[in-house]
Amino acid sequence: MSAWPGRWRVVSVGSALGALVGLAGIVVGIVGAAPAQAHGGTAVVTVEQAAPGPGGVDVRVQVQWSDDGHAATESTVTGLLVARDGTGPTPVVLRATDDQGRYAGVLPATPGTWTLRVTVVRPPGVFEQPVEVPTPASTTPASTTPATTPATTPATTPATTPATTPATTPTTTAPAATTTPPERTARRAGGVPWRRILSIGVPLGVVMGGATVVIVGRRRNRTG
Numbered sequence: 001m002s003a004w005p006g007r008w009r010v011v012s013v014g015s016a017l018g019a020l021v022g023l024a025g026i027v028v029g030i031v032g033a034a035p036a037q038a039h040g041g042t043a044v045v046t047v048e049q050a051a052p053g054p055g056g057v058d059v060r061v062q063v064q065w066s067d068d069g070h071a072a073t074e075s076t077v078t079g080l081l082v083a084r085d086g087t088g089p090t091p092v093v094l095r096a097t098d099d100q101g102r103y104a105g106v107l108p109a110t111p112g113t114w115t116l117r118v119t120v121v122r123p124p125g126v127f128e129q130p131v132e133v134p135t136p137a138s139t140t141p142a143s144t145t146p147a148t149t150p151a152t153t154p155a156t157t158p159a160t161t162p163a164t165t166p167a168t169t170p171t172t173t174a175p176a177a178t179t180t181p182p183e184r185t186a187r188r189a190g191g192v193p194w195r196r197i198l199s200i201g202v203p204l205g206v207v208m209g210g211a212t213v214v215i216v217g218r219r220r221n222r223t224g
Helices: 003-037 182-188 194-223
Strands: 043-053 056-065 077-082 092-096 102-107 112-120 125-133
Touching: 043 102, 043 112, 043 125, 056 077, 056 112, 056 125, 077 102
Parallel strands: none
Antiparallel strands: 043 056, 056 102, 077 092, 077 112, 092 102, 112 125
């Protein structure tokens, strides 16, 4: 009968140690869960990036609880670009990227001035920030046609056409004008050559006058 009390002592000590370990685990679990259940307040949103790109605006934000600054790792976060008239496309759900409360996504947008609106469901909060989307520079796509080397054309010597010497028209020199005497001119023109008539008529008149004188004298002699 003396062996049983000792056995019961061993069992009682082991049970007590197990109970203590279980109790410590429960206490640690309660203490660890207490901070998670103690979150409260609103969302604190920090926009770490809002960069326009080819597909839209690349957004990355971090969300924290306002009361203790802990990261909001289980939040529902959406992003939206609102135009000046208040309209905008469907909000885009930002995906969680780490365990520090960061969320990211690409919001489609055209060139212009927009308002980035980030909405958080838990903890509740809304954040807005202006964003300018520039007009992309026009780029000319590179030609896919392979470059072709043009064939080298041998240089051709241009044919030289001999200069044509213009025909020279022989110059005919008019003979010097010969001065025609008035007599010839008159004769050619059908006129009377007065000088020749005078040169012939004067002597003839003298001769005829002398002959008349002679004839008259003879007649007088005959009649006397």
